[in-house]
Amino acid sequence: MGKGKVRAPNKTVIQTPSRRGQACLAPTARDDKVLLGDLNNFLFLSLRVRRVFEGRSNLRAKPSRLPRRPLKSSGLLAMTIVALLSCYSNAAYADSALDRLGEVPVQHGGRIKPFESFAREAVLYVTGKFQFQKKDPTQLVWEWISQPEKWDAQPLIPATFPALTQEFGVKAIRGRVSPEVVLGDPDFLKKTQQAMALRADKEKLSQLDQKRLEVYEKALFFRSIGEGSAPGWIANPDDPRASWLTLQSLTTGEGQALLAGKYPPDKVARVMETLKPVLLGFREHERPDPGAVLDWSAALNELATSGNVLLPRSLLQLEVRYLRLHPFSRAWPCYLAAVFLGMLAALVGSKKSGSVRAAKRGYDHPVVAIHELPLQAGAAQRLFSAVSLGLFLAGFILHSYGFYLRCLIAGRPPVSNMYESIVWVSWAAAFFALVLSLCLRAPMIRNFSGLVAALALILAQKFPALLDPSITPLVPVLRSNLWLTVHVLTITLSYGAFALAWGLGHGTLFRFISRPSEETANLRLCQYTYRAIQIGVILLASGTVLGGVWANYSWGRFWGWDPKETWALIALLGYILVLHGRFAGWLKPFGFAAGSVLAFLGVVMAWYGVNFVLAAGLHSYGFGGGGAPYVAAVCLVDAVLVAGLSFLEWSRKTW
Amino acid sequence: MTTRLKSAKQKTPPKKPLAALFGFLASLQLAILLLVSMIIIFSTGTIIESLHGTNAAKILVYDTPWLEIVFLLLAVNLTASAFSRWPWQVRHVGFVVTHLGIILVLAGSFVTKKWMLDAQMPVEEGKTEYRVIVDEPMVYLFADGESWPMPVKKKAFSWQGRETLKPEEGKTAPVQVQLLNYYPKGRLHESIESAAAGPAAVQVLLENSFIHQEQWLIQNDPELGRVQMGPVEMTLTDQPLSHAGSASQEQAYLEFRWPDRVRQVPVSKDMKLPFEATLDGTDWRVRMDAVYQRAMIEGSVLAEQAQGPDNPAVVLRFEGPDGVSEKHTVFANYPDFPTQHGMKPSASGAKILYRLPGGQASKTQSHELRFVVQDGALKYQQLSGSEFKEGPLQAGDKISTGWMGLEFTVKAFHPHAVRRRFFTPEPNTSESKQAFPAVQVELEKDGQTRTLWLAQDMPEALNWNGQDLRVVFGKKRKPLDFKLTLRDFRVEEYPGTERPASFESDVTLRDDFRGLQKDARIAMNEPLSYQGLRVFQASYVRTPGEPDISVFAVAYDPGIFLKYLGAVVMVAGIVTMFYTRRFSTVKGMGE
Structure with missing residues (x-):
């Protein structure tokens, strides 16, 4: 794998030819020795760790090869x-x-998706958590459907905003309120009405009002599931763009009349018959009989088939696999x-x-x-x-x-919201690290990028309320796959390279402080940082230009001082500044590493800040709120860290 | 190895001032100074944009002469530093090419800025438009079929002062116009005050446990004469409603509604058809020909269904003076449906409704609250279904309507009132529907003055000693060489939602000068190009009951070729430079 891509070092490697290409894990006659070596190394390691703790780690270290x-x-x-x-x-x-x-297709939010996908989105939206009471989302949402009155009284909806929690008083249990409380409180409803009137007039809402509306909408959404008016289960055979019929419409005369006109009556009756045992199963045993579920899903399937509705099972299966894997x-x-x-x-x-x-x-x-x-x-x-x-x-x-x-x-390329872009940027960081580490034969690059990528992925997984992982449709102007791919992917690839440079920059700084004597190794790490920045600068410059080309093509102007494009330019200028500073000799390798860490703040601003802090401009598709104080704090800590390390380096050189 | 810094220093012998200047202009120090200042300027610009809106950022930062000077300096610095390496060698290629690319981009931007067009063009469906709106505020004065456009200098923030507005092309306007206030965003306030003459006005508070809303009504006002608030329709008029009819709460009835009269005729199941009745106090008669419970159109004939959803309907003949005889089909569930074939309104001026007992279908419920002013006195009339109630009223009276616990209070009553509009400054970023760009102007002629508040695109008319004047504050309109007719506008939504997935316009382009007419489709990411101009689908306005308005962006960018060329050259230069640079090695890094 990848043999051809790895460039052999042009300087001679002193190796015995027989070992070249030999797999490390391949069973050889020296297996026992390897094991012995492991043991031996473990001892060395403990010695080493002790030395590190004792602060006498002056062993001449070489980067691992x-x-x-x-x-x-x-x-x-x-x-x-x-x-x-x-x-x-x-x-x-x-x-x-x-x-x-979980595999039954439903329609919600402008997309057809497996029920499990809907359930996860619904649970996340209503409760703000991936799982509520440790129940599987599919299980939980089916319980909402089958026993709405029971769950209506459960404290599902987070109301953690202090002023709001206070308003709910004792009705809020551990910072959560039940839909019943929300929709049954005349005082709350009155204030919500006022907030809605303000919103309809596009007036600026207070934070309390925003939170109030959020809680209200969550309660309404829960009710709509409980009443069976969301999601859509049965496709409209006449019009693929129409709303799917819901469970609620199965029980009303109007819905039944509509169904009767579109599908054979026996198939419709079959769907209704098979639904009952499923609901009953959830109501009485917390879980229905697999056979009943099978019948119901088969009945739905047959209904769709009888109306000549074609649903690509393979795509739905793919989504299920994505969710479960x-x-x-x-x-x-x-x-x-x-x-x-x-x-x-x-x-x-x-x-x-x-x-x-x-x-x-x-x-x-x-x-x-x-x-x-x-x-x-x-x-x-x-x-x-x-x-x-x-x-x-x-x-x-x-x-x-x-x-x-x-x-x-x-x-489409999934880079249209914060969650997707974090995942993609971390992928890019890992990709460049892999390429660089193999080309330059420097596995340590992977260590830093591994940290960066893991950090980014953990971040993406742990803050679902801020970084929504659900797959949502695009706004009209983004619906151009070619440009979306070319422009956005290039820009975010550059963010990935810069994230790698950020990680490597930190490594360089720490190495300069902790092992000042190992000049060459330090410089080498610094050079890797430089490489990552080179990649980033080329990609960001071309990505910004490509953005201009798209803007010219789609809005009629190449450059319009939109905050997103302006900040992409500022980030680019930041790195160019660092490069020129290094070039002029004003920044020594340590300063260069410090600069490459600080320049990443420009990328953070362009990437996160424009959407979440400035919240202005045309690139408003990914706008969201929240998290700004945390991000600012992290940036500040990082800057202070760089300043502290620089001070250490300065005092080491001066004293 | 010669670095840029060293070479720059070598070429700056202190004795020759010209060489020293060149040395400074070519220096890396200047480059870094420019980089730092650009970073600061641009980030300030984005922060201003976030706090005070796009226009403020443009006026204060991006469209300023001093930013142009920074760019000019940058171009000089790039050129000078490239020539400071003269004669160029192979290792300079990347660096020189990169600098050349950036210079080309800057030149392209300059060309764009000087000669570009960036305009909006809203076109209503079915209409033809040839003018575009550019972002330059103007005050237009119209009198006797002539117009005087007067440019207004843009302001970043709310401004107060005195500025004389001069008409374009050196014309002289019939009145002098002075600008007193300029609000990029101003909140519209309206005060209704008692006056010696003018229409009557009442302020009504409507409340129950859900609603608490105040509303002004102005007699015979097109906007405030009749107001729908929740389930209640409120009217202020001088014509009392004459109510007559024998319908009771438990019975279905037909309702004939004129602006000042309501007549009700009961419809019963055991009534013998055709059933005739006269409407008391009018010259109109009605004859019911058919009554349906579950009406449905079969073929092209209305017929009773054995099964299916309820759809009560009455077919009737409406006869009046001058031999008028109309056939109406009235559906209880669809009160807004035209009752006469061909969507004609009735010659009688009445609206006919079929109402079911007890508000059986909610759509048939109506609550009317009518305030009647006669000889300076106020009385109220309320009509809910077939229930009618009236009584005298005074300011401060609180009256219970009996509908959903609703009570109304008359907070103020002016037999004669005037409406006064004024604006207060609002943050630039306000998106409120009550906030508009607004100016206050003073008109002056022969020593007489008048001040006037003007909101954007809301014309004000006034009479000045017998001369009719119209003043509008709006953006500048420029004619194009061609016309666009919007034939059709479509929005496609994501399935099952109201979220737009795409929208597009079918237009006809007509150029009288070049003798051309062609049809085209304009969609997102698919502009129409014509004579160097491009027309983009930008946005749209959709109001129920009104034709769609498709908003196009019209752009002309003469510098685009230079910018594209520069961008390609620049990126090629960066790649070359990084490939050949010495920091690519650890040794170079250590220097």
Whole structure:
């Protein structure tokens, strides 16, 4: 795998030819020695860790090298991990009744999706959490449908805004209120009416009013599910753009009359008959009989078929797989594990690298002379490196697969909201790190990018209320796949490269402080940062220009000082400033690393700030609110950190 | 190895001032100064935009001469630093090409800024338009079929002062116009005050546990003469409603509604058809020919269904003076449906409704509250279904209507009133429907003055010593060389929602000068190009009951070629530069 793509180092690598290309994990006669080496290395490691804690880590460290091509074994490992994780996902969903219910197609929010997708969105919207009372979303929403009166009295809706919680008083239980309370409180309703009147006049709403309306709309949405007026279950055979018929319309005369005109009566009757046991199952046993569910889903299917409604099952299945596999939340543990093992490898490597005499052999590809290393250290380092690469690849494959699935489901490149762009940017960071680390033979790049990507993915998973993971339709102006792909992907790829540079920049700064004596290694890390910035600058410059081309094509102007484009330019200027500062010699390598960390704040502003803080301009599709204080705090902490490290470096040089 | 800095320094011997100047203009120091200042300027611009709106940011930052000077300096710096390396060598290629690219982009922007057109063009469906709206505020004065357009200088914030507005092309206007106030966004206030003459006005408070709303009514006013508030229709008039009829609450009835009269005729199931009745106090007679419970059109004939949803209807003949005889079909569930074939209004001026007992279908319920002014005294009349009630009224009286617990109070009553409009400054970013760009002007002629508030695109008419004047504050309109007719406008929504997925317009372009007429479709991301101009689908206005308005953006950008060329050159230069630069190596990094 990838053999052709990896450039062999142009400087001579001192390796015994017989070992070249040999898989690290391949069974060899020296298996026992490898194991012994592991043990040995573990001892070295503990020694090393102790030294770090004792603050005497003045061992001459070398960045870990991959002396041979570990791709084959790492690739195998990656495949194994991915396969295992996929099996795990299938095993986790063994309840076939829920399974089946989750796969039934429904229409909601301008899209046809499996019920499970609707259920997840509904639970997230109403309760603000992925799961409520540890119930599976499909289960929970079906309970809402089958026992609306029971759930109407449950505190489902978060009302955490202090003034609002206070208004609800004792009716708010642990910061949550029930739909019954919300929709039965005349005082609340009166104030909501006033807020709605203000909103209709487009007046500025107070934060309390906004929260009030949110709570009200959540309660209404819950009611609509309970009443069976959302989602749509039965397609309109005459018009694919029309609203689907809901469960509620099955029970009203009007709905039945409508159905009678469009579908054969026996099929309609069958749907109604088979629905009853499902509802009863939820009501009486918390879960229906799988057979009943099967009947119902089959009846719905037959109904659609009888009306010549064609629903591509494969796409629906794909979405179900995406939801259940949830590749992104599996990718980050892989990345983190890769980082851990990569660091282990570096530690083991640096332990023994004192004897390496390769430093003078060139800066680009300094070579570790394997045969000069004690066998044990080399083997352990190789093992750790290979496993680390394998884990990283596994994470990357999962990450890419998730992205690919999302592309297929949405029918467009998924980069239209904050959640999607975070996922994509972290993918880009991982991708560039993979390419750079293999081209430059520098596995440490992966460690930093692994951290960046894992951080981004965790962020995307942990704040569902801010970063909505649901797949939503696009506003009209974005419905141009070519331009969306070319412009937005280029820009976000550049963000990925800059995120990588940000991670590497931090690494450089820490390394300069913690190991000032290892000049070459520090410079090398700094050079990797530079490489990442180069990639980023090229992509951001072309992406911004391409944005201009799209704007010219779609709005009739190349440049209009829209905040998003202005901030993309500012971010670009920030990096150009750092490059010129370095070029002029005003920024030394340390200063360059510090600059590349700080310049990322420009990217954060262009990426997040314009939409969530400035909230102005034409790129308003992804507008949202919230989180600004946290982001600002993180940026501030980062800036203070850089300032602190710079001060340390300055005092080290001065004193 | 020669760095840019060193070479710049080498070429700045302190003795020659010209060389020193060139050295400064070519210096990396200047480049960094410019970069830093651009970062600061642009970020300030975006913050201003966020706080005070796009226009303020344009006026204060982006469209200023000093920003042009910064760009000019940048272009000079880029050129000078490129020539400071003369004679160029192979390693300079990337750097020179990048700088050339940026210079081209800057030149393109300059060309664009000087000669571009960026305008809006709203066209109503079925209408033809040849003018576009550009973002330049103007005050237009119209008198005797002539017009005097007067440009107004844009202001970033609410402004107060005195500025004389001069008509374009050196014309002299019949009155002098002075600008007193300019609000980029101003909130419209209206006060209704007692006066010696003018229409009557009442202020009514309508309330129950859900509604608490105040409303002014002005007699015979097109906007405030009749107001629908929730379920209640309120009218202020000098014509009392004459109510007669024998319908009771428990019975269905036909209602004939004139502006000042209501007549009701009961419809009963066991009535013998055709059934004739005269409407008391009018010259009109009605004859019911058919009464349906579940009406449905079969073929092209209305017929009773055995099954199916309820759809009560009455077919009747309405006969009046001068031999007028009309056939009406009235549906209880569809009161807004035209009752006469061909959508003609009845020659009698009456609206005919079929109402079911007890508001059986909510659509048939109506509550009318009528305030009647006669000889300076006020009385109220309320009509709900067939129930009629009336009584005298005084300011401060609170009266219960009996509908949904609604009570109304007359807060104020002026037998004669005037409406006064004025504006107060509003934040630029306000999106309120009550906020408009507004100016206050003073008109002066022969020592006489009058001040006037003008909201954008809301004309004010006044009579000045017998001369009719019309004043409008709006954006400048420019004619195009061609006309556009909007034949059709369509919005496609995402299935099952009201979220638009795409929208597009079918237009006919007509150029009288070049003798051309062609049909075209304009959609998002699919503009129409004609004679260097491009017409884009920008947005639309959709109001129920009115024709759609499609809003196009019309743009002309002569600098676009330069900008594209520059962008390509620049990116190529960056790539070359990064490929050949010395920081690509660790050794270079260490220097």
